[in-house]
Amino acid sequence: MVIDKTTGRGCAWSIASKTITKKLIAEGIVDKTIFIKAWKNGYDLLRVTDCGENCAYLMSQRTKELTGQPLWAPSFIAPEIWGKAVSRFQNYGKLGRNVEMYLLPEMSEYLRSIPDIELISMTREFLIKHGVVNKPIRQHAGKTYYFNESEVYSLDEQSQMFPYEGRMKFNTFQVRGKPASTEMSGSKPRHGLKSG
Incomplete structure (x- = not known):
């Protein structure tokens, strides 16, 4: 399954990956072995x-022998889905990024079952x-759109609250330091925060 990040549902799924990451941490994934890769002279x-x-990274530890301890797995993800996803997780990567890239595509039925x-x-x-x-969300033809304190999508028609930035016709709100998949499009919202 390809998650289309240009759709509202795709954006919500990307946000859902952060929720799943928090659930994994809450269930105790930290400091647990989640996958073993065998090598000629040992194991990773x-x-x-x-x-x-809520920031967690994947790290590998090389060892010559296994302790016999079982691999950690979450209670809310089917073992076959979890096993397939973690076998592709990238070492030294953020847990959240690995969840988004490798676990979410394996969880299409779970994601489709999440109510709107x-x-x-x-x-x-x-x-x-x-x-x-x-924060200004979008500016067009001298008008600025934003969500007010009541979370209503509003118009600052004369751009009194936010100076109009010339020819800029795209959104100005961006989630900084996050993947592009979490940036919002300049279109008016269909769900969630209210339009007014």
């Missing part, structure tokens, strides 16, 4: 390392956390 144990504030209202709620929470309220 793929583990998740905590970097604080839950996707809307996740998207709303994500946007508010990243500062969408009272």
Whole structure:
């Protein structure tokens, strides 16, 4: 399955990957071995390392012998889906990025089963956390659009709150330091935050 990041649902799925990552951390993935790769002279144990504030990286640890300890697996993901995804996880990568790139495509049925209202709620929470309220979202023909304190999509017709930036016709709100898949398009919202 290809997740189309240009659609509202695709954006919500990308945000859902962050929710899944938090669930994995909450269930105890940190410092657990999630995959073993055998080599001629030993094994690489793929583990998740905590970097604080819901930031976790994958790190491998080389060993000559196995301890016999079972691999960690989450309770809310089918074992065959989890096993296939973690076999492709990238060492030294962020857990969240690996979830988005390798786990989400294997979870298409789970993602399709998430009710729209839950996707809307996740998207709303994500946007508010990243500062969408009272930030210009889009500017066109001297008009600026933004979400006000009541989360209503509003028009600053004379650009009194936000100076009009000339020929700029695209959104000005962006989630900084995140993959492009989490940036918002300049179109008016269909769900979640209210239009007014």
